[in-house]
Amino acid sequence: MARIGVVTFPGTLDDVDALRAVRLCGAQAVTLWHASDSLDGVDAVILPGGFSYGDYLRCGAIARFAPIMDEIIAAADKGMPVLGICNGFQVLCESHLLPGAMIRNEGQRFVCREQKLRVESNDTTWTCAFGSGDEISIVVKHGEGNYVCDDETLARLRDNQQIVFRYIGNPNGSRDDIAGVTNERGNVVGLMPHPEHSVDPLVSNSTDGRAFFASVQSFLAARV
Template structure:
């Protein structure tokens, strides 16, 4: 069975939600601890949301130096599917697995809402079960979700089809080009600010649109075997 690791940093809030999402998708969740450099033989990794290391310095800046991230960076550079959700997206940027950076929301307020997104590409390990142009609703909750990058980087992301999700029906945090999520050139590393792990069950989410993130990675991994 496919094993998906979920990293817990000090301050992670949504690691158990991510573990639950992996279970619901039919994979085996493997808890990974920030102070260990072992990935326990997993097939994919999720960096969950929260406030790793209290968001001191910058969001994700200290987590980037934890022992587990050395192994995550190495594995991701070799093609392992890696998903960063909210704080996990911030960690991916700080680790230089994804370009750009997160700053305070434009309106300086914490945002918590059901957010409409457009899937811009299905050419990643985490979106191959979607359709390009598909519109979904995913929970959003962040205070520093304002994605920014240089004009050259933004042009590169647009030209290379590396913008994975875009906010629609309003930009909640001021992110450049309405970007809600991006991928690396290879398509195995995806980061986004909204929380698909909160959209897995009717009882607790506004939609079931989070399921396709996990069915996508399973589809990719099973096809690779």
């Protein structure tokens, strides 16, 4: 059984939801503490949503220097699957594991709703259970999810198929409707929507988030 770690930073809100989603989807959920210098032998890592360190300086800017991030960066460089959700995506950008940055939503308004996405790439450890071009429905809830990057970075993302998800009906002004991106290797993925909130029909209109957890488990099983 795959062991998937979920990191808790001060101010993290969605770690319990992510842990529950991991368990519901058939993997072993492991809590990782921000101040730890060990990944406890996990096979993959999730950086969940919330307001790490109160979003002081910039969203994710302080969390990037937590001791656990040194271990995550090193493991990601060796190929470990890492998923950043919302604030976790911001942390990955601040850590330079992913390109670009997030700024305040267009219109300066917090967005909380179910959101349609298009799967642009299923060639990652977290999306291989999707079909390219699939349209899925995932919850969004953020105030600083407006993805920005320079022209050179955008061209590189397009050329390398590193844009993983695009919004269908852009909720925040993100450049090129980008909802999520991956690194060149395809093992690190970040997105603003919350797949962990779209796994249980009891509390969500969609269970499309389950495919994220099925993807990484399939990848890890094939690697053994």
